[in-house]
Amino acid sequence: MESIKEINTKQHTDTNQGDNDKVFQYFDKSFYNEITGDFKEFLNFIKFKKILVIGDVMLDRWIKGEVERISPEAPVPVVKVFKEWVELGGAANVAKILSYYSRFIHLIGFVGNDNFFKNLISLLRKRRITYNLIKTNKTTIVKTRIIAHNNQHIVRVDREDTNYNFSDYSNLYNDLKSLNFSDFDIIFFIDYNKNLFNEETVEFFAKLFNENLENKFVVVCPKPNNFKYFTIFNKIDFLSVNKKEASEIFSFSSFNFNVKFNSDLITKFLKDIKLNKNLSIKDIIITLGSLGLSVFNQDYNIWIDSIKQEVFDVVGAGDNVASIYGVFKYYSKSVIKSAFLANLAGSIAVSKPFTNPVKPIDISRSLEFLYKTNYKNKFLKIKN
Numbered sequence: 001m002e003s004i005k006e007i008n009t010k011q012h013t014d015t016n017q018g019d020n021d022k023v024f025q026y027f028d029k030s031f032y033n034e035i036t037g038d039f040k041e042f043l044n045f046i047k048f049k050k051i052l053v054i055g056d057v058m059l060d061r062w063i064k065g066e067v068e069r070i071s072p073e074a075p076v077p078v079v080k081v082f083k084e085w086v087e088l089g090g091a092a093n094v095a096k097i098l099s100y101y102s103r104f105i106h107l108i109g110f111v112g113n114d115n116f117f118k119n120l121i122s123l124l125r126k127r128r129i130t131y132n133l134i135k136t137n138k139t140t141i142v143k144t145r146i147i148a149h150n151n152q153h154i155v156r157v158d159r160e161d162t163n164y165n166f167s168d169y170s171n172l173y174n175d176l177k178s179l180n181f182s183d184f185d186i187i188f189f190i191d192y193n194k195n196l197f198n199e200e201t202v203e204f205f206a207k208l209f210n211e212n213l214e215n216k217f218v219v220v221c222p223k224p225n226n227f228k229y230f231t232i233f234n235k236i237d238f239l240s241v242n243k244k245e246a247s248e249i250f251s252f253s254s255f256n257f258n259v260k261f262n263s264d265l266i267t268k269f270l271k272d273i274k275l276n277k278n279l280s281i282k283d284i285i286i287t288l289g290s291l292g293l294s295v296f297n298q299d300y301n302i303w304i305d306s307i308k309q310e311v312f313d314v315v316g317a318g319d320n321v322a323s324i325y326g327v328f329k330y331y332s333k334s335v336i337k338s339a340f341l342a343n344l345a346g347s348i349a350v351s352k353p354f355t356n357p358v359k360p361i362d363i364s365r366s367l368e369f370l371y372k373t374n375y376k377n378k379f380l381k382i383k384n
Helices: 029-046 091-098 115-126 166-176 199-215 224-230 243-250 263-272 317-332 335-350 360-373
Strands: 009-013 023-027 050-055 057-070 077-090 104-112 130-136 141-148 152-159 186-190 217-221 236-242 281-287 293-296 300-304 377-383
Touching: 029 317, 029 335, 029 360, 050 091, 057 091, 057 104, 057 115, 077 091, 077 115, 077 141, 091 104, 091 115, 091 186, 091 317, 104 115, 104 166, 115 130, 130 166, 166 199, 186 317, 199 224, 217 317, 224 243, 236 243, 236 317, 243 281, 263 293, 263 300, 263 377, 281 317, 281 335, 293 335, 300 335, 317 335, 335 360, 335 377
Parallel strands: 050 104, 050 186, 057 141, 104 130, 186 217, 217 236, 236 281
Antiparallel strands: 009 023, 023 377, 057 077, 141 152, 281 293, 293 300, 300 377
16 A cells, blocks of 8 residues: 655645645655656656557547638638648547557557548557557548637537447457467557447457456546446456546536535545445546546545646547556556646646647656746545
């Protein structure tokens, strides 16, 4: 069990938020100095680890333009396009993020046999990501976002057909028989509810992994209606969900996150969320948007306040949080340090427009800034 005394933090009485003199702990300069050294060692460690990403593969397509007038045909803006590009999305975005940390990333998922598939392959090769992508007669999933003005989203158009048939799943099982799963150190399951994960496919993966899961670090990012399938795993090291998904899975809808998130509400939230001891889940992260994130495990529960940033775009922020927590927890075994870095990665992600991975240099520069400014990032920890 990790002791808070092992982490360089300070205690202060916080009255700025009207929290009735409740005591928080704070990450401070000594902590930032310590974790900066840890992060450098982590980068040398993780680059040789083999990471497998299984999930719903997509492309993010961006169309950027200007709105100068309203259409005479209907009350809608007319976007004059001046730039268009595609980026890896969904599970492919997670693979891309991880490729900045490890040299050995492998991606598994369904794709269509179309031009967008060619775009996707080109982007994967650019990042040196290997893959087993199962071609179907459906379309490659593409999310097209049209933006204008100061990166303002006008509309999103989804192109997808995920009614996979028996042949598609059979091709998946047959194709993966040749893959040596024992080689991988970390396994990410990235679920966007696009029908890759169902009772049969998760049972298939469980049979492949369960005998060796003790030697693997397993990350699951489920959608609520598929969560029950993943409980067949005999071990999950880390489960990542947002507050809406968590409210459906763990039933805490009584928490009103729209009111001021003060220490009393934080304490009640941390105490009331109980892990089911029958589930083999070590850590659960619940991202809370502008309110930061929380981590729950059998020893203690933690809330970490968000690091204040100007928000440009929230697309892909959750992918960065899950990726950074997963790989750093695998390295350090420290819940608090991993949660802090994941929270930092989320704040960096939303400060960038479009789908942008949080790279090592981004984290290093942010740690340097936090150290120089002695930014007081507060958190609250409650023992179970």
